[in-house]
Amino acid sequence: MPWGATVTTAIYASVLPFETRVAVREDDRLVELHVEREKERSIVGNLYKGRVSRVLPGMQAAFVDVGLERDAFLYVDDVGEALEEEDVDLQEVRAQTPIQDLLRPGQEILVQITRELGPSKGPRASSHITLPGRFLVFIPGSSHVGVSRRITDQKERERLRALLGELPKPGGVIVRTAGEGRSLADFEQDLAFLQATWEHIRQRWDTTAAPALLYSELDLLLRVARDVARDNVREFWVDDPGAFRRVVEFFQRVQPELVSTVKLYTRTTPMFFAFGLEEEISKALSPWVDLPSGGSLVIEQTEALVVIDVNTGRYAKGQDLEETVFHINLEAAKEIPRQLRLRNLGGIVVVDFIDMEDPEHRNALLEAFRKELARDRARTLLGPVGPFGLVQLTRKRTSASLWKTLTTPCPFCQGLGRIKSPETVALDIYRLVLDRAQELGARVFAVRAHPEVVKLLKGDLAPLLQTLEQGHGLRVELAPGSDPHPAHFELIPKA
Template structure:
């Protein structure tokens, strides 16, 4: 599979696109003067403890307090072990000083989520300074390689400091792992010195900027090419990749908009649409709500050539790839319900689930498929870490307030007429003024202003119509006018 990473930096922001077989599958965006919180470590103060929610609010000096669940409140990750669950009141007290790390960005009205289980990610491993443990990525399936990495980790491990070996560490040498570990330990020692200084509700450590994180977390041996615009140079990139620099084809270009050349802009525009077309002529309908995301699969223009079951199966199988891609591209998280087209045979259902799992395995963000119901609904979850694409590029419509539907012109006109009758019945003024959108005014007038004249006769008042371009179609103003200037 062909895999490319495109890094486009400007004075306003840095954007990174990940392409697989020339298709956009992931997008990362960070403002040049960013305020990204995930990975940052703070010294905070417990503001409130909520036994009913088994959680606490921690003030880290930001606009909103952060949220700390009980399972994240124990630094050594021992919550629930040996069947013993601990009450949040036994761990935290109001006014207590705590060291926390942001695990989820603030979303909507919710503050950031934090944990006391600190981690420092490196190229090959993740340092866990608060636990004494060695873990190996579950994505590493080869048992011999797992055993080798376990042995190396035990040899290089520092006392009382844990680590998790990352997937990218497959075939990495002992020297590479040790170099990565020593660097992370040196970072932790700097953090400890900062923690020893007085003062709370302050930033202790901030994670790397976007490009460095991409080179650390996303660039793996299956990447064919990394393309940068003129804001970067070979030495800077080499500093990020170190000895691995020679493994990758690095392309530097002076082109200001390399996203346009690789069709990233068009792909992004499509990723914000509700309907996603499949190559066969079928399509997906993707709807996001606060609680969950629903994805509906439809045959659309695809009529097949054998029988209905074959047509349905082919559409559903094609949809599995696009669903997995859209989840990554839109960065959809939480509960996800997929409404596949009804399939008669259980073997076909299993085939669709297997394909979906296969395509989701390319996703670095953890997901969990819970199964398929008798209604062909697939229930799954995907971890929420970053903001969704929609929340970055879009805002709630002031006209429909996020519903996606607004009152028709006829409905608004009916409401205006009802309110007009009410105002006319309680005012001595001879004239009533209506301010509204041009479409509403036009509909109220009718052809040759026939409708408005009939309305004036009905209420026994003069009606003054005023076009207000700034008013949305469902907004209007009605008021009695005593003096007309």
């Protein structure tokens, strides 16, 4: 049975002049949301003719100028990163040659972007090129032949390997998950297109000066059509006539049986509202997630890692504690992988499951968690359940999370999530008046602060002003300020 065949998928693509959003539902639950804006189009998968700008022997890495605002970062052993999506074991031996013997400043090199630009980092690149098609991944300059590990049926794997042996060379190939059950003719057509693409890239290399973009990966709409849409797609809704035609033409070329699933949305109500997607997207930006039986998840993202806390909530009342905890943990094990996909969370993820005493429960929890993670196209590595219920996993990250894509740091808290309380600000004012009086010799100060702070200094904390006046001979004239920030204030010496 093809991978994912028991799951029914619906895809919704909303296309505006400056933004494309694609939502994916599995069994009527939102599991993925992809957003691409015109000025922030993904560069993952792009091929560049670059020029080495620096070689760092101590890090065994190099920086490559590819014409972007920051140089790309290239590790010496950056092998086949684009293959990780397909979970394929590479058998090729990694080069052991030091990077200073491989690259030199000024040298031209072909690289492929494997991770987006970060706020303070350049993109990550690989010099091992892979071109993904509908059913195959083509690896120019390699002889590697493989089958996605998501295809688990041994007879099917053997059949596919036999078909791969009949494909024209040169170049290595990997059968993608979507290739399960496909014919030799399907593979030949896919490979012919990929080989022609590679030949075009080679021609551009010969005629283009570095640094330069040689090949752009498909835009979001067609990437989803290629990578997400499989035989289990029930419907593929598109709300723009031009985009609708592009998807139809794409499927006509690569998989005609999916053309009938593509539907043009024409109602006046925005499509994401009509299908209830906007509400689900809003929930995906909240750190709190409710579980069916009353428990909950709290998801916190930091620069270093993602922490997910599992709470029992109201479910625990009046029931056997161990069974209650086990049940809530199982619900969390099913929901967390969905949230990782939906929020596009990557890197290190630490899950604080509720601690359980029964080792059989721990093993069952881990197995359930592993089963749900298998639905994810991104590669995940799962560790064991720790003694305190902690489970660590890693999820391949190639682009920004949904949270970073759709939000910006709060101008009040600067992304910290907390600001100083009115009491703290009032006490800061008190101390600063004393300091400035000593420094400037002023005896009268005008203070402009948030109305809540002014109210506090005239009410519960009025003794602070009395102390300044009676104990130090200082007078403070309070008034509400124009700055809406609750923690900002002005202190103006008057005399």
